[in-house]
């Protein structure tokens with residue numbers, strides 16, 4: 001073996017390899033965000049951990065959420081539900097995208113509560129012959145999932161007639177709770193209450209009623225009922241336009257400077273040269289790109305932080321790398337580059353990226369990944385093994 005070139009360098013050493021880019025998940029922030037929701041709503045919380053916990057890690061987030069007082073976990077698919085059970089998590093789990101072709105038998109055998117929005121799925125559950133707990137999904141104005149009002153009677157009647165299906169809950173989803181005007185949300189609450197009354201009149205006794213998402217939980221007390229389903233708020237996304245609730249972003253994304261070069265005024269940069277330096281300047285290379293979920297549009301207005309200073313991303317973002325214009329700042333190879341961090345510290349957060357790239361923070365967070373490493377910490381209690 002050849003000797004490393006600089007084995008004693010304090011600045012860099014291949015003897016201490018570090019991932020090129022890392023998502024650092026702060027479980028202290030998730031716990032504090034759940035604390036904020038509990039303070040505000042005083043209502044049991046269903047922690048939404050779908051899509052790998054919005055990119056934060058489904059099992060790790062589920063564990064922290066339950067330790068922080070969440071009563072339920074919510075996910076979209078049967079596979080996600082089974083992943084929770086395989087990890088030994090035995091808390092109540094609601095799965096809202098099951099259809100007749102999913103592995104309903106496995107889900108029911110693992111005590112997953114299945115959401116049904118139509119008679120077909122209800123029948124697919126019933127024919128299995130084992131007792132299954134079901135929450136019925138009503139459409140109260142979102143016009144996405146859920147039984148429309150014209151189908152409530154047939155859905156409720158089929159549920160009452162089935163001996164193996166136990167309807168333990170009734171729920172719906174809000175379309176406009178992030179808006180300042182509450183009228184549309186109030187209309188959904190009224191529709192939901194009509195649905196509940198109809199279900200009871202037909203002989204159902206749904207114990208758990210739930211309607212609120214994060215925005216409902218934070219801003220609309222009339223949507224709380226028995227359970228609030230929170231995703232975004234757990235991860236520190238402030239979804240309500242113009243309102244803050246002291247939530248903290250739970251993910252930090254860091255990389256480092258791997259190359260640096262001085263260029264002169266007039267030099268075109270990256271594919272198509274769609275950015276041209278207007279003055280002599282220094283560019284640095286950061287080894288993450290759209291293959292890791294960095295949106296290409298970030299090169300039109302996106303910024304990163306190096307040594308506490310914001311610098312613009314310039315030139316087309318590549319699959320594996322992006323370029324930052326640091327001007328005349330002194331930047332050294334190996335310097336940390338903060339892509340996402342704490343807005344309180346002046347660092348970009350997923351909402352800022354969303355505003356720059358024309359999307360929402362949820363899409364930014366669930367899109368990140370690729371070759372990035374992920375590390376779990378707890379700012380108050382040290383690293384989680």
Ligand SMILES: *Cc1c(COP(=O)(O)O)cnc(C)c1O
Nearest residue numbers: 048173213214229230231232233
């Ligand atoms: C994703 C989802 C949620 C979480 O919504 P947030 O706005 O992220 O809190 C809640 N309920 C259902 C059914 C969902 O699909």
